[in-house]
Amino acid sequence: xxxxxxxxxxxxxxxxxxxxxxxxxxxxxxxxxxxxxxxxxxxxxxxxxxxxxxxxxxxxxxxxxxxxxxxxxxxxxxxxxxxxxxxxxxxxxxxxxxxxxxxxxxxxxxxxxxxxxxxxxxxxxxxxxxxxxxx
Amino acid sequence: xxxxxxxxxxxxxxxxxxxxxxxxxxxxxxxxxxxxxxxxxxxxxxxxxxxxxxxxxxxxxxxxxxxxxxxxxxxxxxxxxxxxxxxxxxxxxxxxxxxxxxxxxxxxxxxxxxxxx
Amino acid sequence: xxxxxxxxxxxxxxxxxxxxxxxxxxxxxxxxxxxxxxxxxxxxxxxxxxxxxxxxxxxxxxxxxxxxxxxxxxxxxxxxxxxxxxxxxxxxxxxxxxxxxxxxxxxxxxxxxxxxxxxxxxxxxxxxxxxxxxxxxxxxxxxxxxxxxxxxxxxxxxxxxxxxxxxxxxxxxxxxxxxxxxxxxxxxxxxxxxxxxxxxxxxxxxxxxxxxxxxxxxxxxxxxxxxxxxxxxxxxxxxxxxxxxx
Numbered sequence: 001x002x003x004x005x006x007x008x009x010x011x012x013x014x015x016x017x018x019x020x021x022x023x024x025x026x027x028x029x030x031x032x033x034x035x036x037x038x039x040x041x042x043x044x045x046x047x048x049x050x051x052x053x054x055x056x057x058x059x060x061x062x063x064x065x066x067x068x069x070x071x072x073x074x075x076x077x078x079x080x081x082x083x084x085x086x087x088x089x090x091x092x093x094x095x096x097x098x099x100x101x102x103x104x105x106x107x108x109x110x111x112x113x114x115x116x117x118x119x120x121x122x123x124x125x126x127x128x129x130x131x132x133x134x135x
Numbered sequence: 136x137x138x139x140x141x142x143x144x145x146x147x148x149x150x151x152x153x154x155x156x157x158x159x160x161x162x163x164x165x166x167x168x169x170x171x172x173x174x175x176x177x178x179x180x181x182x183x184x185x186x187x188x189x190x191x192x193x194x195x196x197x198x199x200x201x202x203x204x205x206x207x208x209x210x211x212x213x214x215x216x217x218x219x220x221x222x223x224x225x226x227x228x229x230x231x232x233x234x235x236x237x238x239x240x241x242x243x244x245x246x247x248x249x250x251x252x
Numbered sequence: 253x254x255x256x257x258x259x260x261x262x263x264x265x266x267x268x269x270x271x272x273x274x275x276x277x278x279x280x281x282x283x284x285x286x287x288x289x290x291x292x293x294x295x296x297x298x299x300x301x302x303x304x305x306x307x308x309x310x311x312x313x314x315x316x317x318x319x320x321x322x323x324x325x326x327x328x329x330x331x332x333x334x335x336x337x338x339x340x341x342x343x344x345x346x347x348x349x350x351x352x353x354x355x356x357x358x359x360x361x362x363x364x365x366x367x368x369x370x371x372x373x374x375x376x377x378x379x380x381x382x383x384x385x386x387x388x389x390x391x392x393x394x395x396x397x398x399x400x401x402x403x404x405x406x407x408x409x410x411x412x413x414x415x416x417x418x419x420x421x422x423x424x425x426x427x428x429x430x431x432x433x434x435x436x437x438x439x440x441x442x443x444x445x446x447x448x449x450x451x452x453x454x455x456x457x458x459x460x461x462x463x464x465x466x467x468x469x470x471x472x473x474x475x476x477x478x479x480x481x482x483x484x485x486x487x488x489x490x491x492x493x494x495x496x497x498x
Contacts, residue, residue, distance in 0.1 A: 010266035011349040011357050016414045023322060027411060030459045037211035040156050043164055044201050044208075044240060050167060051197065051247045054184045061181045068172040077168035084164055088157040094458065095154075098477035125162035132166055132179060132187070139445060142454035143487035146480060214457050218415045 029090075036087035039080040046077075092117040145210055145234075152207025159200055185251075194248040201244035209237035257281040257332055258339035259290050261302065264350050272350060275299075276339065281332055287342060288316055288327040291354075304354040311467055314403035318354055319343040324408035324465045345408035361404055364420045367446045368428035373439025384436040394433035397426050397475050399468040406462035406472050412455060419455040420447065422462035422472035429475040432482070440482075448483045456480075 021027040053064030067073060096113035171178035179187070187193060213233035217226060256278050264272040277298050279290045288306055295302045306316040309328045316327040321341050332340065348356035406422035407413050413421045428447055432440045447453055456476045463473040 011351050012264055012266070012272060013349045014272075014346070016347070016411075020411055020414065024461070026461055026464060027459070030411075030457075030461075031215075034211055034215045034457070037208040037215070040152075040160065040204050040208035041212070041236075041240075043156075043160050043168075044204050044244075046168060047163065047197070047201060048240070048244055048247060051188065051244075051251070054181060054188065055247070055251050058181065065172070065178075068168065074169075074172060077164065077172075081161070081164045081169060084156070084160040087153075088161055091153050091157040094460075094477075097458075097471075097474045098481045100478055121158050121161075124158050128159065128162045129166060133176065139448040139483075139487070140450060140454065141487075142450065143448070143480075143484040146454065147484050147488070150484075218412055218457065 036083040039083040148206040149210040152203035156204040202241045205237040205240045209233040260341045262343040285332045287330045314401035317403045324405035347414040364424045370427045390435040397430035405465045409461040409465040418451045426472035426475040
């Protein structure tokens with residue numbers, strides 16, 4: 001079916017601004033949320049480099065530790081941590097939107113789905129930390 | 136004739152990866168990128184870490200962590216490029232770069248984890 | 253509160269203007285007035301050429317959608333006093349071509365709405381001596397999505413629709429869900445055929461702005477995410493049991 005819009009003479013088509021995402025706070029948080037994907041990739045890269053360092057002897061390991069202590073790396077990783085945290089928080093608050101669970105005819109409220117997710121997040125984080133730190 | 140695409144597979148990987156990265160990345164980054172380098176917590180020794188990642192179950196955990204997180208990030212980044220930068224005509228190239236990159240990362244992870252002594 | 257307020261209206265006459273321009277008008281500021289009252293005051297007393305759509309003036313017809321200070325709103329549901337001392341900037345809804353002044357061309361939406369097949373689909377139509385029965389619980393499954401008044405504020409809010417003209421958009425997909433979830437309908441598979449693709453549900457990036465601006469609390473973003481989950485489940489079923497799936 002032909003889109004009739006294209007054939008209307010002199011209707012004015014506005015171009016979307018390159019800075020559309022600055023027009024509203026919710027657009028900016030959306031873009032930041034999407035940007036967290038870069039830091040998710042970064043974290044995987046760090047993990048792979050660390051696995052390589054751990055399995056390639058003391059000199060590789062020492063070099064890795066020196067690299068991680070470099071101020072630039074620390075700066076990037078603080079930002080990465082904040083973005084990954086932002087991803088986690090936005091993810092858990094958005095998950096309930098995709099799921100409609102009804103109990104006895106009433107829809108389960110969003111917090112009843114986010115809540116357990118957050119709780120699991122804390123438990124899993126503590127569990128991983130314990131496994132790594134106990135030696 | 137059905138016009139259904141295979142996007143659901145990519146979305147399922149994206150969703151799984153989103154949950155995995157949301158649950159695990161904060162603690163991973165906090166420990167290995169901040170707490171240990173900055174000395175807030177005593178880092179485990181190299182031998183301890185090696186012993187920690189040697190068991191198959193841990194290797195599988197790390198593989199799943201890397202594989203799903205990579206596809207989550209790749210999927211999101213692909214959409215950001217496609218819509219945000221308005222370079223839709225480069226659609227095929229974007230897909231190859233994003234998912235291809237994730238695939239390369241996944242294979243690398245598998246190789247590194249397989250080769251742990 | 254001052255007793256007058258300035259309204260800055262985007263004007264465009266396709267026969268005369270190369271592009272839209274802003275004209276300011278001063279109108280009385282009554283406590284109970286909405287933006288629509290101000291526009292009608294301008295048209296009645298100040299400039300009869302001002303062109304805009306409106307009808308019910310009570311938020312049920314969906315005619316008077318406009319950008320008010322950069323936010324998509326219904327002119328009949330936006331109080332002037334909330335913007336005092338002003339000025340209030342009124343523009344046509346974003347992401348649609350402007351026909352004249354505040355009137356936009358919505359034919360793209362109407363074309364895309366057809367893709368959703370927004371009607372009850374039955375595999376076999378048979379004469380009935382009574383209506384289809386539906387319990388309150390069955391009604392509740394789709395009631396929220398049926399509240400859509402096609403005001404298109406969600407399209408004005410959605411950056412994906414603005415960036416990608418092929419995207420079907422929030423209201424059209426939410427309306428597809430309204431029928432998918434209706435117990436009387438048997439067309440879910442048919443709708444998935446036309447919507448489970450890049451221009452349909454998979455184009456949505458869950459910005460969520462559509463839900464934020466919806467005056468009837470339809471939650472189109474939620475409808476689309478639920479639809480994605482359904483589509484993914486159907487896809488998995490088709491992979492696992494290719495002959496068993498519809």
